[in-house]
Amino acid sequence: MVGQRLEIRQGQGLVITPQLQQAIKLLQLSNQELDEFVQSEIERNPLLQRDEPSGGDAEVTAPQVAVTDNAELSFSDDGVGERSRSVDAAESDVYGDAAPGERGADRMGDEAQPGLSDWSGAGKGGGSFSDGEGGERPDHRAPTLWEHLQAQASSAGFSAGDHAVALTLIDMVDEGGYLRGDLNEVADRLGCGIDRVEAVLSVCHGFEPTGIMARSVPECLKLQLVERNRFDPAMDALLNHLDLLARRDLHGLRQVCGVDAEDLTDMIAELKALTPRPGAGFGGEPAQTVIPDVHVRPDPAGGWKVELNADTLPRLLVDKRYHATVAAGARSETEKAYVADIAAQANWLVKSLDQRARTILKVGSEIVRQQDAFLAFGVEFLRPLNLKTVADAIGMHESTVSRVTSNKYVSTPRGVFELKFFFTAAIQSMDGASTHSAEAVRHRIKSMIDHEVRDGDILSDDRIVELLNEAGIDIARRTVAKYREALRIPSSVQRRRMLRAG
Template identity: 85%
Template sequence: MVGQRLEIRQGQGLVITPQLQQAIKLLQLSNQELEAFVEAEMERNPLLQRDEPTPDVSESGDGVASEPASVEAGELSFSDQAAAERGQAVDAREDDLYGDAAPGERTSDRMADEAQPGLSDWTSAGKGGGGLIDGDSERPDHREPTLWEHLQAQASSAGFSPGDHAIALTLIDMTDEGGYLRGELAEVADRLGCDLDKIEAVLAVCHGFEPTGIMARSVPECLRLQLVERNRFDPAMAALIDNLDLLARRDLPGLRQACGVDAEDLGEMIAELKALTPRPGAGFGGEPAQTVIPDVHVRADPAGGWKVELNADTLPRLLVDKRYHATVAAGARSETEKAYVADIAAQANWLVKSLDQRAKTILKVASEIVRQQDAFLAFGVEFLRPLNLKTVADAIGMHESTVSRVTSNKYVSTPRGVFELKFFFTAAIQSMDGSASHSAEAVRHRIKTLIDDEGRDGDVLSDDRIVEILNEAGIDIARRTVAKYREALRIPSSVQRRRMLKAS
């Protein structure tokens, strides 16, 4: 029977509000991207200001709408006094910005329950934002010229006509960071409306620019230009350059036959070739390299375990200026002005809260990763455990997507070096007896160690032999997996390594 009726149903759902979208966006930003985002928000929102450290912070609460996150006794939480000053109730929904906490459960309470003594020693979440070393902002720019600037300067003094100079600049723009010309000359001629011979003539002049070999279209051409400049480009060397594939395979008999020289002459020719530069543009600066600044520090605890601390220099410290907010709110007359003041105040408060929650979430995820991979920190990469997002997410009561965002573009400084958080997530390889599995990264390291040690006794290990050695060690691995890991490590095959060993 078809009819109409009214029903009332009760259910739970997560609505992706603009504030929640902002919190999720902040979570996956790197520290450099976060700093740029905060600077833009401060320019847009007049109520936001930096939390500059003062000798007595406790007496300067009038102009503060939000206290920075504090960490005491292993718990990172908002202070009750700060919550009262904001006039906001810190309930379960507000404290869990990413929707991971169960109803009625506060994230800070869960963090306190799951904190393990001796593992995490959480310190104050930052004492100043910016991430710049003192004086960096006033340091003059003394950077070296880029490759393109260097080539453009030579083109300007090469005596080109205006038309040829425009062609040269076009070719320079097509040169990559390694110094190679990428693109077809015919397309350039068609685009600029000139003859191909004219393009090739201008390119021939550009081939005389420094460094030698610049703007070549292939590795053989780059090496040929350098040999011509050294007056060493003879027929035997030309044959050697034409057979670089034989050189890569260490096929010395084939090279001797192709070049028509004996073993001694071939050795000298190969030595000359090794002295050349296959990437002439690599010596020039491009865009400034971004220094990796760790978001988390891990240090050994003298009492045992590891201390996990946030890097205070990477955490922007923002406050809401209550005095200015009160002044602006009192001066608002129309409903539009009042609505604007209320809107920017809500946005400022939410941003401060989102930054605090982001810091706590990063610290929580990093602490669990350290707990899972403590053997790696203590003994090395061979003890890296298999780990996935679900394991960490289940342990800390968060969703896998949240853990994935936290580990993107985040770095941790450990006694063994600086690693991206995603480094600690590796696939599992089963053991022969079905017991504890092995980390794929640890197995790759073991394969590399076996190959590095093979030259000492003159024996070269084949992939099949490596499989046998790993199986004897209790690692169940297939030959194709060994070959895949070896290629990922850029290690030649056993045949190529045997030729290299004989050549050396």
């Protein structure tokens, strides 16, 4: 029998309000995106205004911490205003107090509240949360040139140090795909030899699209000709005298190249078939100047000083006098509700920005503590690090750390890096007491296979696992196979056939 009836059920669930969604989303906005969002809120909310420092060019001191090996993180709040709240580790209540929409739930219900902006779509990512972890909607845009190169660098079999060099070089690539910058300066910044930087760049020249990361037009064209097996002394001479080609001095070109008119015509046709701007085929927004969110400098007492960049911190105030005037003039319940809403919204935003700054500082300080050796001695000492290690150390969730490190940059004595630069994969050791960089393990696998011909013994994936286990590296066979394929190394059966074929 089909009928209707009323039932009472008790259960637990997590309701993420639009305000709480925005509190989480504020973490992953870059400083430029955040400034745009704050400006839009100021235009929408009459109670908000920027806190301009008095005295014209008065300096604003940002929160800072001193990072040493044995010290706790101690915050300094000079010049930032009222910042006495501690960092709340609970992800379900990101910023402590109830959101403004929750305070008046009994009065407003679940409908859209007057005066509240749509916080669920702020920033580039936009959209609401679609999974249980509060993650954003999938990004279906095409990868940018830099993302494309970074993905190839991750699977190129670099050691941890070489991978850091590769990422630094990729950051120096312009929209056309050319490498702009001095390699000697890169070597000095990262504390390594110029030979190492050039060796990494040589590997990067094998990335797609062909000709990428060249330092000049002739080098870009040369890389493409080498791939087509069309680079010879005559073509080399042509590339070294492109100025004659620009002037249409065909007689001079025939002389320097040592070819006749017909061959020169064919060579010029081959050049026209090449791509002088290999990076132009990728989309993405124009490159913008990177403004660091965090500054790191040596502490005279030892360790490092970590402080937020005051220039990137939006400073907002709630105009309480104007609020009192408007509240006193409100007559109807709708007007009173509107005034209460914009006041709660303004207070919530100010608090959210304050907590965002503290969270960035706390995460950045822990990363600096973990990568102290890199800052002191160079890229060779970049240690394996993942989100979980940082999250456990500061009592936050991995997803929170991931959002904080997105689109955030840190200025160090070795240059400006994205916070995600300091995270490198790690593989557990057999004793469980230490870890090995995944890049270093890939390098070891490649080295083993490179010595097969000399030793006369083709190693199967299972045998490689045994050798790595003997060396104290706990790794699965499928992981070895994945690394081998990423290195573009054939299977043991194929390598054995190749060896027999001479």
